[in-house]
Amino acid sequence: MEVCWDQLLDCSNVTKSLNMHTDKGKYSIETHDSDILLSNKQDKSMQTNTGENSNICEVLGSSLIHKSGLEKHILTEEESYACEVCSSSFSKKSILLEHAKKHLGNNSYPCEVCGFNFSKKSHLMVHMQKHRKKSFPCEVCSTTFTQKSNLLKHLRIHTGEKPYSCKVCGTSFNQKSILESHMRTHTGEKPFVCETCNSGFTQKSNLVRHMRTHESLDEKSCVDEFSIQNSTLTGHGETIPAEGRYSCEKCGCTFLQKALLLAHVRTHPKAKPFSCEVCGASFSRKSMVVSHMRTHTGEKPYQCDVCHSAFSERSNLAMHMRIHSKVKPYSCKSCDSSFTQKQHLLEHMKRHTGEKPYSCDICSSTFTKKAHLVGHRRIHTGEKPFSCEVCGSAFTLRSSLFIHMRTHTGVKPHSCEICGASFHKKLRLVVHRRKHTGERPYSCQVCNSSFIQNLDLIKHMRIHTGEQPFTCDVCNSYFSDKACLIRHKRRHSGEQTYSCEVCSSSFSQKSNLLRHMQTHT
Template sequence: MLKTHIGDKSSPCKMHKKTFVTNAEETSHTRTHTKDKRFSCEVCGKTFKTKPDATIHMRRTHTGEKPFSCKCCDKAFPTKAELKLHVRTHTGEKPYACKVCGKAFTTNTGIKSHMRTHTGEKPFSCEVCGKAFATSSTAIRHMRRIHTGEKRFSCKTCGKTFVTNSEVTSHMRTHTKENRYLCEVCDEALTTSTELKSHMRTHTGNKPYSCKVCGKAFTTSSNAMKHMRRIHIGDKRFNCEVCGKTFVTNAEVTSHMRTHTKEKPYSCEVCNKAFNHKSSVTIHMLKTHIGDKSSPCKMHEKTCVTNAEETPHTRTHRKDKRFSCEVCGKTFTNKSDATIHMRRTHTGEKPFSCKCCDKAFPTNTELKSHVRTHTGEKPYACKVCGKAFTHESVVAMHIRREHTGGKPFSCNGCNKMFATSTHSKIHMRTHTGEKPYACDVCGKAFASITMLKSHMRTHTGEKPFSCEVCGKAFATSSTAIRHMRRIHTGEKRFSCKTCGKTFVTNAEVTSHMRIHTKETPYSCEECGKTFTKQSLAVKHMRRIHSGE
């Protein structure tokens, strides 16, 4: 009667002008000023200002009692207030509307937090670093994640710990396989309403969050924030405790830590193969067990397992290179290529190390390939002759060179044909003069990373390839193979089509053919004299012009 009809609030707070209907309300409110916490938990001793707060704490933390259940879905809650809020998810009721933009909310707390997006008010600050937040819950999460590392909520199924109870609820759906939120467009099931909202934007194309610096738009606020930190301010506030590497987000640290712990928390339900990331399990399932390639390329018959794969592939046709290197500006069709370029060319970072010899690599794929040099594993075999190889791409090259003679890639400068696009690109650099790989020791530059690696061994003295017969060591595998054929087997599998002379390597055939064609592709930069071999041009330069 007093609250609703008469409006009499006769008990004013002595600290400020706020008034209350009853003395009990005024007394309870006063404790927020006096810090009086007279009600304590019988189990853990934690104190509270009011008895209801102590009761709710007991239910949530210790007894798990949830006496209030929903009639629509039978979900239960520890308090009646939480039940009322939950019921609105069924009725769709949102009684609190923003007077500025009209957006509606289910709770008064929600409207208050939202209003701060208009006013810019951030009344809650971190006691350690002073960072300000719009809500108290965000300030508490910040304190736990950044400063204390406290994770008081744990999963009863697997024991994994979390900062907030809501994270536990979301995580539990990975065990129950519960997907409560269904997309009305494509029927994809999502575990949280936030995920559903973000997913819907893939259909609508809506990008409501934009960068204040460059104006680039994003589907989520977190992506806009990550863009700001990565591109404009370079803020990497999260660091790995093992190696010290810094990251833009805590999620990236968690993912990176698996390179140290070797943890693979996600497994395939069919074959139990373990993976670092949940997305890797999905792709594995599609590629290995289902075999569904539902994203066909519109340019030809190639199909991709996921839309994520289809998009970078499509860019190879459109020449769309939207990912650029922050150092040199070179552009790439997908983000992973840009990351690998950064590691190989600029930072030299090699986060993947071999357990057998401690050699490190910039990508996990290169590490896997390297490990086969220790295990001797050759999982890819030629269907024609049965010869086994460590890489699938090497099998394709072998078939073209030895069996079909196919060279589908041609040079635009001289029409020379190649078995692979990589060899074609490297060859093109003989025309353009491009040498993107430079030696850190002497500064000499090379057209390919393979050439640079071989060159680096002239400084380190490393000779990782040895002859199986006499044990002689070599800096490159090709030199070891040539040695084996010349000294031990006498094998000369490559022959000249003009005169029939045989050679150990195909490169020797190419060089020999210039005797017949009179081709002299290498010239002296000083006098213009031409030669059949690059080595002859170098010797000429040293003897005649340099005086060496």
């Protein structure tokens, strides 16, 4: 910075001069030199200077000739004027007023109290509230407000009113701004980006907290410029003694607070300082340990208001609520399918790419999902961990048990829009629709017969191959179809499941019952 070396009488004049050469009233050690303050060689200065400088600034250690100069110096250093538009700070009100003209448009609305100008009348009206006595008191806690709108917002704390609701998960909030921030958890929008590492955040406060992980103290930080309204450079240096710093063992960065060091340590790979006392699993954040502990305790504090399903984490509840709201924010660009979760979309995309990264080490079958591989392995091991509490039937997959339970409850959620027939499974509805459309996508390569489902083709192929995989454990008879084996076993057991509604005769096979019914007609 260039200095004009004008000869000035006291520090206030020095400050005026420095403000002409510096940006927004900032100073450094090099520009605020006590030699400049004492460089006045005018006759008046020489007459008043007795050789002993008793007027010394305790903040910067500057010596001043006149006591009035010291008072002005202290006021200059302590007081500051901030621009309400851009938050720039200035050492003098006159400089601030001059700066404010930059923000004005064609119209100017001056404040009669402080002289500040505004480009809009509405801005002036809001500003005038600062000069008036707080006139909107809260009747509950006596807190007062300059604007009635702020009082109304405050009252929601006492009344519990939350007028702003999320259309996705139904969560309510007392302020619109909080709802807007919450919506980003559903959309995935992260408008606040770190300029250092490009990490994105849904809230500005999270970005500010994250930025501290990049902060470190080094030797050059104590000679950086500081604005006049903040702590002085001397005071700043005294707040960071070397012995009080916290150092990162990996990169050597130092921090004023231990919390900042812990946040910084997490930016290093595999930094997991928080451990589970039960199983020893380690995590990068304490909140993750709290969530993890629920896997041991079984606690599920977040409950769905619609179906009363419970979840261990709030994020899982939010995703679950999309089932009821039918909101599917993640769409496939290839086939227009949409999903409630991003992970489901990524798994779906593998169908288009043909990617099947999970393979069975026994039969080499490949799968798009790891869960499908886990379920497939149970076919080899015979494991069926999911049992029906009603009839005792066991299944390899939880989803299979869920579908099976509909046979007991009678729930048939999948309906045909043509004839109204309903089904327990979606796959059966798909097969059923082919009866209306005439579609037969499965063809025999031997005789060109076609079928509406793959199972029918498999059964048909046994006619050509002669395969009979189903054996009667009583007489060792063989059958190509499982249904034929079941009918055959009724001969041994004497079971007659088909009864005539007219005469109460019973039969082991449905065909025999139909033949019998003709005797009544």
